[in-house]
Amino acid sequence: MDFDGLSARVASASDRAASVADRAPEPATVARVGLGAMVLAAGVHKLLDPLSWSAYVVPWLAPLLVVSPVTFMLVNGVLEVGFGAAIVADRYTGLASAVAAVSLSATCLYLAVVFVVEGGLFGDVLARDIGLAGLAWAVLLDSLRRPTRTP
Template identity: 75%
Template sequence: MDFEGVSRRLSSLATQAPEPTTLARLGLGLMVFSAGVHKLLDPLAWSAYVVGWLAPWLVISPVAFMLVNGVLEVGFGAAIVADRFTAFASAVAAVSLTATCLYLLLVFVLEGGLFGDVLARDIGLAGLAWAVLVQSLREDGRED
């Protein structure tokens, strides 16, 4: 296999690809949007992430909580994909994903490793959301 040739071809393709910040924004937006859609289609599956000691703290049932989150995520995800109100929508995603990571870390510690796989994934998604937020704020700052 000619690794140098493959590397040259990939470099050539990369020059034609969208900007990395656009790819990050679209990836985050599609993730938030699709998670919201899935929460609306199957809120019971998502309610499994509400452990027993958290449920009494919610003012609504875990299923209703997921439905509300689903509606919000569809809207924020669509805004990020459309590149409208990106700073606000990605800030919501970044704060929400960071809070989710903290919750999952607490559950992981208190519940003997529960949701460790989801925690590992969501740490990366939170980082992606913060990166999209910082980039959108930089772009907003240049428009002044």
């Protein structure tokens, strides 16, 4: 086997990958745009189909809401569209990502309670939202570390 030739090909591929990575956006930018796109998409979908999102309101929570589960999702949809757009546009990113981080963390807490009380309900959503909450906190921390941008 030609180990020198293989080594040269691996080195060449590594150099090409490094060149692509050098031209790629900053990881914090990718994280911010990804979080903003997710929040925006969730908001749009809540506005288009609030009934499907109201399924996440378990029967013991519904009486605690001030409005119906569908109305609750519509209000959340409007807010998420605004905050998601702000995050994508990198405007008021600290505020918008703070709202996303706190909201996603609260959602995780709620889903964890439902998971325990309702015998494993929404475990798949909980697993996903833990990662999204972490992403939101990372975007918030990054926005607090960089110089303030004026809109």
